[in-house]
Amino acid sequence: MNVSKVTAIFRKELKDMLRDRRTMISMIVIPALAIPLLIFVIASFSMSKARQAEEAEKTIAIVGIPESSLLYEAIAATGMNIARNDTLASAPNLLVLDKKLDLAVEFPPGFEGSVQEFFANRLETPPEVVLYYNESRLISEMALRTVRAVLQENRTNRTGEYLESKGLRADLLYPFHLQSNNVMPPEQQAGSQLGRIIAYIVMILMLTGSAYPALDLTVGEKERQTLETLLVTPAGRTDIVIGKFLTILVISLMATLITIISLTVTMTQAGSLMKGAGDLLSFQIGPRVIISVLVFLIPVGMFFSALLMAVGIYARTMKEGQSYSQPLFMLMILPAAMSMLPGMELSLKTIFMPVVNASLVIRELFMQNWSILPTAAAVFGLNLLMAALLLWVVYRMFHRESVLFRS
Amino acid sequence: MIRLEQVHKCFRSGKKDVQALVDFSMEVKPGLVYGLLGPNGAGKTTALRIIATLLKPDAGVVTVNELDARRDPGQARRHIGFLTGDTKLYDRLTPRETLRYFGSLYEMIPGELDGRIAELARMLQMDDYLDRRMGRLSTGQKQKLSIARAVIHNPAVIVLDEPTSGLDVIASRNVVEFILQSGSEGKTVLFSTHILSEAERICQDIGMIHLGRMLLEDSLSTIKAVHPGNTLEDIFLELVENHEEEPQ
Ligand SMILES: Nc1ncnc2c1ncn2[C@@H]1O[C@H](COP(=O)(O)OP(=O)(O)OP(=O)(O)O)[C@@H](O)[C@H]1O
Numbered sequence: 172m173n174v175s176k177v178t179a180i181f182r183k184e185l186k187d188m189l190r191d192r193r194t195m196i197s198m199i200v201i202p203a204l205a206i207p208l209l210i211f212v213i214a215s216f217s218m219s220k221a222r223q224a225e226e227a228e229k230t231i232a233i234v235g236i237p238e239s240s241l242l243y244e245a246i247a248a249t250g251m252n253i254a255r256n257d258t259l260a261s262a263p264n265l266l267v268l269d270k271k272l273d274l275a276v277e278f279p280p281g282f283e284g285s286v287q288e289f290f291a292n293r294l295e296t297p298p299e300v301v302l303y304y305n306e307s308r309l310i311s312e313m314a315l316r317t318v319r320a321v322l323q324e325n326r327t328n329r330t331g332e333y334l335e336s337k338g339l340r341a342d343l344l345y346p347f348h349l350q351s352n353n354v355m356p357p358e359q360q361a362g363s364q365l366g367r368i369i370a371y372i373v374m375i376l377m378l379t380g381s382a383y384p385a386l387d388l389t390v391g392e393k394e395r396q397t398l399e400t401l402l403v404t405p406a407g408r409t410d411i412v413i414g415k416f417l418t419i420l421v422i423s424l425m426a427t428l429i430t431i432i433s434l435t436v437t438m439t440q441a442g443s444l445m446k447g448a449g450d451l452l453s454f455q456i457g458p459r460v461i462i463s464v465l466v467f468l469i470p471v472g473m474f475f476s477a478l479l480m481a482v483g484i485y486a487r488t489m490k491e492g493q494s495y496s497q498p499l500f501m502l503m504i505l506p507a508a509m510s511m512l513p514g515m516e517l518s519l520k521t522i523f524m525p526v527v528n529a530s531l532v533i534r535e536l537f538m539q540n541w542s543i544l545p546t547a548a549a550v551f552g553l554n555l556l557m558a559a560l561l562l563w564v565v566y567r568m569f570h571r572e573s574v575l576f577r578s
Numbered sequence: 579m580i581r582l583e584q585v586h587k588c589f590r591s592g593k594k595d596v597q598a599l600v601d602f603s604m605e606v607k608p609g610l611v612y613g614l615l616g617p618n619g620a621g622k623t624t625a626l627r628i629i630a631t632l633l634k635p636d637a638g639v640v641t642v643n644e645l646d647a648r649r650d651p652g653q654a655r656r657h658i659g660f661l662t663g664d665t666k667l668y669d670r671l672t673p674r675e676t677l678r679y680f681g682s683l684y685e686m687i688p689g690e691l692d693g694r695i696a697e698l699a700r701m702l703q704m705d706d707y708l709d710r711r712m713g714r715l716s717t718g719q720k721q722k723l724s725i726a727r728a729v730i731h732n733p734a735v736i737v738l739d740e741p742t743s744g745l746d747v748i749a750s751r752n753v754v755e756f757i758l759q760s761g762s763e764g765k766t767v768l769f770s771t772h773i774l775s776e777a778e779r780i781c782q783d784i785g786m787i788h789l790g791r792m793l794l795e796d797s798l799s800t801i802k803a804v805h806p807g808n809t810l811e812d813i814f815l816e817l818v819e820n821h822e823e824e825p826q
């Protein structure tokens with residue numbers, strides 16, 4: 172290897188690539204514009220869904236108790252629309268399923284009497300109130316929460332009154348208080364929700380960011396018939412492979428840096444731009460996170476660059492290279508998406524899965540979970556090893572006449 | 579000086595073996611223009627690529643400027659300027675950037691390189707567009723730059739593979755002039771073509787290749803003296819016929 176030749180090749184290739192509009196699009200335009208747009212659309216969509224569900228009129232049915240009862244009135248006081256019982260066409264649970272109702276509250280026959288019997292110790296088990304709801308509908312869940320709160324309060328009040336009637340203190344109901352404190356700092360809470368999706372976005376953009384230069388610098392050069400002019404110079408094949416590899420790596424890391432910066436800006440600005448998005452999006456990514464993620468991603472970028480370079484050298488035409496890289500993308504996107512699944516954590520098993528391991532580490536880094544640094548170092552080493560192996564394959568391929576001069 | 583001795587080259591494409599060069603020898607002397615003539619698929623490109631160290635021969639000796647090109651390809655490449663009719667240039671660079679890039683790969687020092695660029699620009703009348711993006715240049719302008727690129731390091735040996743193919747009259751005259759001038763400067767010039775009349779005009783030495791074998795190698799004047807009144811084409815066709823009659 173000759174450093175000055177590698178440098179000359181690297182500088183020329185970088186200049187050449189940066190003058191290409193397609194590089195600019197995959198490196199700058201998509202990360203800098205598409206990402207914030209995507210996040211705003213997702214955030215505003217989910218927020219407007221929530222607001223819609225909150226504001227929408229909820230229709231419920233109450234069966235088994237008279238309209239004049241206190242409990243009925245308490246539920247009615249929540250302002251929800253209560254369907255008259257004589258208009259119900261079929262069983263309340265079916266109506267909820269059909270989305271005719273958002274919630275159905277079913278009291279057993281003789282409910283009030285049964286409650287009294289239970290207090291008087293003449294009934295072994297208390298009567299059961301059934302709430303029918305549909306978990307897939309936000310509006311139904313909201314109705315459930317409201318009605319359940321009313322019923323719970325009513326239940327507590329009745330027991331309190333009973334205790335007082337026996338000359339006991341009502342607060343005996345609560346011989347101790349319960350308090351749950353979330354120990355996760357607020358920035359990590361936001362991180363855990365968003366870390367998953369961010370890790371995924373970063374990985375995908377890194378892959379797509381390296382795909383175009385990797386193909387252009389290999390099969391693109393072959394197709395444009397400039398490769399021979401380079402091969403006849405004293406630059407060795409090793410110099411050429413390393414010079415081109417470094418160019419691809421730098422471009423994919425630049426794309427990643429722009430992605431992360433764009434994500435950070437979006438996250439920090441979103442809270443103030445969108446009222447109510449605060450909880451979801453007020454997510455601080457400090458310089459420490461950015462630097463650690465970028466450093467960690469170097470071997471991952473090397474892995475992607477070498478992989479796509481191998482495809483590019485093997486392909487005869489740009490078109491062929493693109494169609495070879497499609498299944499490869501799928502192969503990479505799947506594990507990256509897998510890392511978004513709730514149960515996926517860094518473990519002795521996942522640590523050896525390429526792409527999955529890196530996505531999981533990035534997620535933890537975004538959550539500022541610094542305790543995983545030793546694991547991150549191991550994953551760093553593993554990715555470096557894989558990248559080196561692939562680069563060696565690329566190097567071997569670049570020395571094969573039958574690959575370079577395929578006709 | 580270029581010398582090939584008993585070079586063999588076989589390509590494996592699929593299950594079939596293609597004997598591209600068989601027991602192939604040739605010698606190109608400095609100061610003379612050598613034309614390697616042969617029909618499509620004869621093995622011209624293969625021979626020239628072996629000289630330029632793009633391909634490795636299976637057997638035989640390849641000498642370029644007294645250097646063993648097989649053992650020391652990197653060193654041999656410093657002495658060779660290689661140009662083919664269908665190599666292209668980097669569209670997003672300017673001619674000056676292109677020449678600087680290739681110059682640096684030949685380890686030319688900046689001062690020397692800029693002097694050489696100025697000299698070539700003057701020689702090939704490229705001054706007007708030296709800093710314009712290649713994508714906006716005409717075919718003829720690009721062709722001149724291709725020539726400049728091939729000889730940026732002032733090589734002693736110049737190898738050209740069908741350099742005039744696909745060029746119009748004016749552009750190919752530039753190439754022919756360049757070949758003639760290089761020969762007169764004492765350089766070793768080897769070029770391949772399947773247009774025999776072109777070779778007849780510019781070569782001193784001729785090699786005729788067919789199916790990977792050298793059929794005839796001599797100076798143009800000797801060949802003409804042995805076959806009075808015949809064109810190179812007649813001579814070539816006669817040779818091919820004789821060759822195919824030989825039991826092999
Ligand atoms: N990379 C390769 N793989 C397989 N076969 C090849 C390869 N390169 C050349 N050949 C074969 O070797 C033989 C010689 O080819 P070559 O390109 O040297 O001929 P040529 O004289 O340059 O022809 P043309 O005038 O068409 O350029 C042909 O049969 C060709 O098909």
Ligand SMILES: [Mg+2]
Pocket residue numbers: 622623624739
């Ligand atoms: Mg040819």
